[in-house]
Amino acid sequence: xxxxxxxxxxxxxxxxxxxxxxxxxxxxxxxxxxxxxxxxxxxxxxxxxxxxxxxxxxxxxxxxxxxxxxxxxxxxxxxxxxxx
Numbered sequence: 001x002x003x004x005x006x007x008x009x010x011x012x013x014x015x016x017x018x019x020x021x022x023x024x025x026x027x028x029x030x031x032x033x034x035x036x037x038x039x040x041x042x043x044x045x046x047x048x049x050x051x052x053x054x055x056x057x058x059x060x061x062x063x064x065x066x067x068x069x070x071x072x073x074x075x076x077x078x079x080x081x082x083x084x
Contacts, residue, residue, distance in 0.1 A: 030059060046082070056081045 036045040049059065060079050067074040 030054065 030047045030049050033046040033048045036043050049055070056079060063077050063079070064074050067077055
């Protein structure tokens with residue numbers, strides 16, 4: 001839940017507010033395929049890229065921007081390609 005909620009949101013804003021991870025992926029033209037799996041010191045989020053618009057290599061080039069938006073180190077993000 002750490003990357004899916006906005007702890008500073010109040011009242012009605014919480015219902016309409018999208019999580020930080022979802023916003024960051026949206027800017028990269030990707031979307032979550034399912035709920036992120038949250039473990040101690042690790043969040044795993046399966047994503048789906050927009051067909052014909054972006055590749056895994058393009059997403060890899062965007063790691064610095066995604067890390068900045070999420071407030072974490074760029075070394076914290078790993079992109080693992082799934083052939084599906």
